[in-house]
Amino acid sequence: MEQKxxxxxxxxxxxxxxxxxxxxxxxxxxxxxxxxxxxRKTDSDKLLVVNRFFCRLATSFPPRAxxxxxxxxxxxxxxxxxxxxxxxxxxxxxxxPLYSLSLKQVKTxxxxxxxxxxxxxxxxxxxxxxxxxxxxxxxxxxxxxxxxEKYYQPLFAAVGLAVSYLKLAQNASKTNQDNQQAA
Numbered sequence: 001m002e003q004k005x006x007x008x009x010x011x012x013x014x015x016x017x018x019x020x021x022x023x024x025x026x027x028x029x030x031x032x033x034x035x036x037x038x039x040r041k042t043d044s045d046k047l048l049v050v051n052r053f054f055c056r057l058a059t060s061f062p063p064r065a066x067x068x069x070x071x072x073x074x075x076x077x078x079x080x081x082x083x084x085x086x087x088x089x090x091x092x093x094x095x096x097p098l099y100s101l102s103l104k105q106v107k108t109x110x111x112x113x114x115x116x117x118x119x120x121x122x123x124x125x126x127x128x129x130x131x132x133x134x135x136x137x138x139x140x141x142x143x144x145x146x147x148x149e150k151y152y153q154p155l156f157a158a159v160g161l162a163v164s165y166l167k168l169a170q171n172a173s174k175t176n177q178d179n180q181q182a183a
Contacts, residue, residue: 006062006096011162012054013069013154014083016043019050020154023061024162029130030061034155043079051086058094066091067161070102101161109164120149123156126163133159 008030013020017038023031035053040046068087071080091098107116116122120138127133136152 006064008061008063009162009165010057010061010063010066011068011158011160011165012066012087013157013161014071014080014087015075015154016046016077016079018151018154019053019083020156020158021054021057022155022158022162023057023063024159024166026166029132029159029162031057032133032155032159034152043082046079047082047086050083054087054090058090063091063094063096065097065099065165066094067099067101067165069157069161070100070105072102099165101164103157103160106157106160106164109167110160119153119156122160123149123152126156126159129163130159 007025009024011020011022011024015037017036019035019037021031021033021035022029035050037046037049040049066087068084071084088098103122107122110116110122110125114125116125123133123137127137133156136155138146138149
C-alpha cells in the first residue's frame with residue numbers, strides 16, 4: 001500500500017501570552033493565526049490549551065515538517081521550554097522533522113531582494129505576497145509599536161518560519177539537482 005506523504009509545513013512561535021501558528025504547503029498559506037493564552041491563569045492551563053490546539057492542528061493538517069522560532073535567552077522561559085518539549089514530542093509522534101530558525105535567519109532568507117530590518121518590514125514583505133495577511137498590518141505608519149501590532153507579531157513570525165523553510169527546502173533541492181547534473 002502506498003503511503004501518501006504530507007505537504008504541510010507547520011510554523012510555530014511559542015509564547016506565554018500569545019502563540020503564533022501558520023500552516024503552509026507548496027500551493028500557499030492554508031491557515032494562520034494567533035492563539036491567545038491571556039485568559040488562562042496558570043501555566044498548566046495554558047499548556048493544556050496549546051497542546052490540545054496543536055494536536056488538532058496536526059491531525060487536520062498532517063505536517064511534513066514543524067518549524068519553531070529559536071528563542072533568544074530572555075524568551076527562553078521555563079514555560080516556553082515546556083511548550084517546545086511538547087512540540088518536539090508532537091513532531092516525533094507524527095514522524096516529521098523539527099527545525100528551529102531564528103528571526104534573524106527568517107529575515108535573511110526572506111530579505112534577499114530587499115533587506116528586512118524589523119518585525120514591521122517582515123510583516124509588510126509577507127503581506128505583499130500573501131494578501132490575506134494585510135488585515136493584520138498596523139493601520140498607521142507610526143514609529144511607535146501599538147498593542148495590536150505587538151499582538152500579531154507571532155502570526156507574521158510563524159508565517160515567516162514556514163515560508164523560510166519552504167524556500168530553504170527548494171534551494172536545497174535545486175542544489176542537489178544541479179550537483180547531480182554536473183556529475
